[in-house]
Amino acid sequence: MKKEVSIETLRNIIKPYVKNQEAFDNLTENTDFINDLGINSANLVDVILDIEEKFDFVIDNQSMERMLDIKSAMEIIEIKLAEKE
Numbered sequence: 009m010k011k012e013v014s015i016e017t018l019r020n021i022i023k024p025y026v027k028n029q030e031a032f033d034n035l036t037e038n039t040d041f042i043n044d045l046g047i048n049s050a051n052l053v054d055v056i057l058d059i060e061e062k063f064d065f066v067i068d069n070q071s072m073e074r075m076l077d078i079k080s081a082m083e084i085i086e087i088k089l090a091e092k093e
Contacts, residue, residue: 014082014085014086015035015037015078015082017062018059018078018081018082018085019032019035021055021058021059021062022041022045022047022055025045025047025051025052025054025055026045026046026047027045027046027047027048028044028045028046031044031045031046032045035078036078037077037078037079037082038077038078038079039077039078040076040077041055041075041076041077041078041081042076044077052075056072056075059081059085063085063088063089064092065088065089065091065092067084067088071084071087071088
């Protein structure tokens with residue numbers, strides 16, 4: 009999966025949970041879900057569940073704890089997709 013596709017897919021998944029629209033409009037790999045986008049921890053779990061549903065895999069607890077920004081989320085998605093092949 010190309011990075012552009014991953015970022016765009018993640019944008020669509022996280023959009024309903026974003027509290028800071030300006031940060032969302034300027035989203036980069038370094039954008040933090042909680043500090044930049046204002047997504048609370050409960051909604052971050054929803055984001056992870058939505059990612060699991062979209063890509064049809066399960067994210068383990070260790071990976072969940074690392075998934076704090078766009079870059080780490082993309083890395084985890086890429087690893088999980090590679091494991092499925």
